[in-house]
Amino acid sequence: MTTLPQPGHADGQGAFRAPFLSRMHEWIATADHKKLGVMYVTTGLIFFLIGGLEATMMRWQLAVPGNTILSPEDFNRLFTMHGTTMVFLVGMPILLGVANYFVPLQIGARDLAFPRLNAFGFWLFLFGGLLLYFSYFGAQGLYGMGSAPDVGWFAYAPLTERTYSRGHSTDYWILGLLVSSFGSIATGINLITTILTMRCRGMTLMKMPLLVWLMLIDAILIMIAMPPLAAAQVMLLFDRLMGAHFFDPQGGGSAVLWQNLFWFFGHPEVYILILPAFAYVSEIIPVFCRKVIFGYPLMVAATVSIGFISLGVWVHHMFALGLSPMVNTIFMGSTFLIAIPTGIKMFNWVGTMFGGKIRFDTPMLFSTGFLAMFLIGGLTGVMLATVPFDWQVSDSYFVVGHFHYVLFGGLVFSIFAAIYYWFPKVTGKMLSEKLGKCQFWLLFIGFNLTFGPMHVSGMLGMPRRIYTYHADRGWELWNMLSSIGVLIQIAGVLFFAWNVFRSLRSGKDAGADPWDAWTLEWSTTSPPPEYNFEEEPVVHSRRPLWDLKHPEDPDWKYE
Amino acid sequence: MPSLAMVSSCLLGMALALPALAADPPICADGAAPSPTMFAPRSIPAQKILDVSWFVWGICGLIFIVMAALMIWCIVKYRQKPGDDTEAPQVYGSNPIELAWTIIPTVIVFVLFLVSARTIFEIDHTSPPPDSLEITVVGHQWWWEFDYPEQGFVTANELHVPLTRDGKSVPIYLTLESNDVIHSFWVPQLAGKTDVVPNRINHLWLQPTMTGTYVGQCAEYCGTQHANMLITVVVHEEEDFNAWVANQQADAVNDPSVASGRNLFLQTSCINCHRIRGTVANGTFAPDLTHLMSRSVIGSGVVANTPENLSTWVYDPQIIKPGCRMPSMKLSPEEVKDVVSYLLTLK
Structure with a gap:
């Protein structure tokens, strides 16, 4: 391996440690994309623990039929908060955080285009999340009705109208999401501008790392999908606080309108969450297979087409709504269509592994787990797109199983892959491989045990969002298995927490490039200095460090 | 690895x-679901x-x-391979x-x-198939109303349909309406689900091929007691169905031996929500009780319709179905007994 030019900054950090308050001030007042990235991901992981705790309580309640651990109201609050938390306060901040940190590094820029807008976005997200959780204390208002919202994460009207949801819990839900969605929109715009205008010399669009491509499309989707959500939230707020009737059927409003507006956001949102997962594994798989990504141009084309098609599939959440057969058929078609570019991506990743020399370090282990889980989640997605089958299992546990395979087996596994991959870059310390592998296997087994049986209970007629069920329905075994799986997953997460804690204190030094990787972030120190690169990098291919390490056989000869 | x-x-x-799952579940002879x-x-x-x-x-x-x-x-x-740290061929x-x-x-x-x-x-039929039996289903928080316009009566929580009419297999064409929020009608053995949406009329079609009791439940989250908004569908032989219809069409039994319970029922606010045909009880907000005892369940399927459960329910429904719309009427134990003995006559 060739030694790389390093900025000479690493010294001086240990020698002087600023007092606690000024370090805090530095974090709070920062507009540095790396600090904000770390703050995003850390906050996301804390919310992940909270959301996981909520899920654990639900699985405890559902472990046996007729359980009375939780009251119906508490259970309904838990699944609402769990869903809202995982989508808006875990998925979104982590993907924005990773993009914040690594998009500028991968394109050889010093920061995002609008650093202070970036900080503003983070604080909007954080306070939006805190506002949502403050509902547990503040939402009772004068009515003494309810605390946290209990309307489900997609909050179908008219259940959210004042008639059916008294007190202020739904108002907190609306305001929390409204505030944090503005943060996401701001960061989306920021990412687009950065990627389009701040790439280093030589980096044409088709020489960008795939992570940058995927985050570009992701940011565009955020910019298109989030405003309808914000608009719908404002309309709902008008309904609740000012007596408007947008979604109130008793006043001539439409319950279907909410579903259209929500899912016009909601389905692109699913792709907003999964494209970053694609991004992380598209970076990790080639490095650990020691092979260039297979079919880069097709990967880019697939990404762009997923972005396009994802804007036209939202009605597949509404197949049971009683729309006309023609509407259902058309949206079934568009949903099937999106399976094609997604399939291409799967094939290209496996094509990258084929003929490689695969190193199963923890990031690769999680990426492989992602491939397997996402394969299952993708195929159950094709099944759900089939309207007649969807009529049976829509809103059942089959759907719960399906989207957890996509968002947990897909997104969360890839997030862990990304954390194991980039933690050394961010902190300068390696995470323990041994603990990492234990975590992977616990999580992998626990995950499948929890969410696999849900497909079965769904096909056996178990609807989602029920706080209890009768013993005679044939669902006991599957629910018990799901609940046992949760215990194994908790063990996995504890291993992760211990691993991070231990590595921060006494981890092995990482050096600039522990994985022998190829993108620009590995050419600077770990952690990178505030200015990222000592001099602006110049690239000639998609893998600038490959070119450096293999001057006899550089990439640009083949691209 | x-x-x-x-x-x-x-x-x-x-x-x-x-495929192993596809094996038919045992059909329960005793009516258990x-x-x-x-x-x-x-x-x-x-x-x-x-x-x-x-x-x-x-x-x-x-x-x-x-x-x-x-x-x-x-x-x-x-x-x-261990010891091999060369790069793979780049494709x-x-x-x-x-x-x-x-x-x-x-x-x-x-x-x-x-x-x-x-x-x-x-x-997906937008108009009824020929010769179909039409029934209107109305979703309420958290129970089902079944309206038989052709036969002229309304019942709740248990949908009864015939296997045949005039010896021919007959489609059942359900019109789905909601009284409050969105629900979803789902009995997996009979048809896929269709949402029940306020201010919108939906349809669902089924055509049973075997008699029996089939269970399902509301499949769209509709509030506190979504979990206990259960559905029972009974598919009858033709003559059994006709007998059931004839019984449902009749007004409520007026048994003088339970007059005290009857008077109590009619004097309390029960009648604001419940209907008992043939009496002044004329409410439509809650299930029609005219033939309460012809149903096997109460509270939309939350418990079996036994005298004990009925007593508990009348005493305080919140014990059985916390959060449901029916409040405790604060009746004394004697009053509960009276009312229940009246209800037990509503065959």
């Missing part, structure tokens, strides 16, 4: 074991859905097997291969689309 391969093959095994499984269809639309589902599962299963096998093979075959892509795995999925998806579209148009 042999263990990864092992786990993957376990997953594969689980997927292949799926069997599992509401989509694998035991007892109605034409449910059967059509299952048929097309097998086709989709077959194709998806094949894709899964091929992809999983490819992955496992790569994982096993292309692990880095940047291959147009013919990439073209192949763009076109083949496109063809598969196209076939899936055509087959499913045919089933959609077979099942």
